[in-house]
Amino acid sequence: MNTTVLALQEEQVLAAVGRPGAKPSVQALYRAPAHGGGMENWERAVGALWQAHDLPTRGITLVLPDEAVTTHTVTAPRMPESRLEELVQHEMRAHDGQPVAADYLPLGTDADGRQQLFCAACRKETMAGYLAMADRLGLRLGSVTVPMAGRLRLLRAMPSLQSMTFVCLCFEGSSVLSLLVENGAYRYSSRSRVFSEPGTLDFGTEITRSVSGTMQFHTTGRPASPLTDVFYAGCPDDDFEVCLAGIRELGLRVSRLPECPAFRTLPNGERLSDWLGCAEALIR
Secondary structure: OOEEEEEEOOOEEEEEEEEOEOOOEEEEEEEEEOOOOOHHHHHHHHHHHHHHHOOOOEEEEEEOOHHHOEEEEEEEOOOOHHHHHHHHHHHOOOOOOOOEEEEEEEEEEOOOOOEEEEEEEEEHHHHHHHHHHHHHOOOEEEEEEOHHHHHHHHHHOOHHHOOOOEEEEEEEOOEEEEEEEEOOEEEEEEEEEOOOOOOOHHHHHHHHHHHHHHHHHHHHOOOOOOOOEEEEEOOOHHHHHHHHHHHHHOOOEEEEOOOOOOOOOOHHHOOHHHOOOOHHHHEO
16 A cells, blocks of 8 residues: 655755655656745645646645754663653653653664664644644644654665665755664764855865764764764765865765665656655655
């Protein structure tokens, strides 16, 4: 049965229609500009997209925008799932006491056998706004997720990366997510604003500085293996070319994020790395 994924992003909305699973099949991909994001712009863009392409209105998977989500990695002893859920709700509670909706994705265990959990939370008041928007558009949601959950599932589905230690740069609008992976396991991520025009020398300097910062974070953690590679996604090759020399001077290899073998060929020759935050939500 097909699923439609709707991702709300900083400057656009993305939609992917396909059959979810360990080897997802994507039938169609759509995008529409959202002109800076925000509920009003997203609602207008989503409404126009659904009307133009007569997309399904039921069983939608909504991917929340990064700005609405708080994430944290939690270490926990082995315990029943109900206890884990209570722990995550406690760890992800808002500082001001406002109620949140929280969930987690298992990352594996550490050397001492403790569970590593990637946790995400959204204020219930904020979540209600997205649910109300979907209701006004006549969309019936089947699930709600966050961009990082899909990215972590994507990395797990790429056997060639399982033994590598690398940084993945995921560009979205005027921001970039730096994701650190050590021996195939998620370790750290940070999101920062990009102030320079893509493709300019200042852009190359800014991105190289970001990679250097993540590299220093990795080094201070006394890693078991050295950082060797940088992958990038969501940025045209021509724009990213100005970053290559600086990153290579750090002693790192750099290339576009490889295509994921779990996905069959995407429609119209599209690259999965240009649809991050959306299509990988089809991985189950």
